[in-house]
Amino acid sequence: DQQVKQNSPSLSVQEGRISILNCDYTNSMFDYFLWYKKYPAEGPTFLISISSIKDKNEDGRFTVFLNKSAKHLSLHIVPSQPGDSAVYFCAASGGTDKLIFGTGTRLQVFP
Amino acid sequence: KAGVTQTPRYLIKTRGQQVTLSCSPISGHRSVSWYQQTPGQGLQFLFEYFSETQRNKGNFPGRFSGRQFSNSRSEMNVSTLELGDSALYLCASSLWRSTDTQYFGPGTRLTVL
Numbered sequence: 001d002q003q004v005k006q007n008s009p010s011l012s013v014q015e016g017r018i019s020i021l022n023c024d025y026t027n028s029m030f031d032y033f034l035w036y037k038k039y040p041a042e043g044p045t046f047l048i049s050i051s052s053i054k055d056k057n058e059d060g061r062f063t064v065f066l067n068k069s070a071k072h073l074s075l076h077i078v079p080s081q082p083g084d085s086a087v088y089f090c091a092a093s094g095g096t097d098k099l100i101f102g103t104g105t106r107l108q109v110f111p
Numbered sequence: 112k113a114g115v116t117q118t119p120r121y122l123i124k125t126r127g128q129q130v131t132l133s134c135s136p137i138s139g140h141r142s143v144s145w146y147q148q149t150p151g152q153g154l155q156f157l158f159e160y161f162s163e164t165q166r167n168k169g170n171f172p173g174r175f176s177g178r179q180f181s182n183s184r185s186e187m188n189v190s191t192l193e194l195g196d197s198a199l200y201l202c203a204s205s206l207w208r209s210t211d212t213q214y215f216g217p218g219t220r221l222t223v224l
Contacts, residue, residue, distance in 0.1 A: 004153075006153075009151075032210065034212070036215075041217065042217055043115070043201055043203070043215030043216050043217050043218055044154070044201070044215045045214075045215070046212050046213070046214070049212070089153060089154060091154075093209075093210040096167070097159070097166065097167050097208055097209055097210055098156050098159070098167055098169070098209060098210070099144070099156065099209050099210055099213065100156070101146070101153045101154035101155075101156075102153050103151060103152060103153035104153050
């Protein structure tokens with residue numbers, strides 16, 4: 001039972017354009033959401049988070065949007081850079097003390 | 112501050128063997144979580160340790176076990192290895208809870224032949 005879903009396994013975006021990564025969840029108890037970025041041969045690194053009391057959180061080029069009614073969140077990267085090429089995982093928590101991760105989306109930013 | 116370290120980085124075992132992986136958290140971090148990453152499955156939660164006690168457990172068989180020492184270092188053990196156990200095993204540390212911001216190690220790549 002995949003409670004956190006990233007339905008796009010990969011995404012290709014031109015440098016300078018916007019990258020939009022999507023994540024859906026099924027558990028209405030989730031109240032905290034995070035995005036992690038993973039380069040090959042490295043562990044995931046924390047990128048940005050959002051609490052369910054907010055619908056938007058920004059950090060530089062990265063913005064996360066939360067739509068609670070649709071149980072959907074998205075990560076926007078503007079402008080995209082080649083160094084953003086990585087696998088992005090969304091994660092959620094709430095109700096239990098576990099962090100539930102999605103399956104990841106591989107972003108490729110090309111020149 | 113040193114990051115999370117995991118040893119070994121790569122491991123090749125055969126079916127039926129057992130394996131022990133080690134994780135040293137960031138100094139001061141008390142919570143250590145373990146995850147299994149396989150293609151198409153994302154990061155699957157194995158278990159979390161805090162103050163030498165298993166605080167949470169994922170949906171993995173009993174062949175997967177772990178422990179935490181008084182210095183917060185943690186080990187996980189997989190007995191009677193199966194081909195399907197081939198994966199990247201990631202350790203993450205956080206200050207108090209696994210739902211706090213986690214800091215991941217580089218992982219141990221386990222291949223079961």
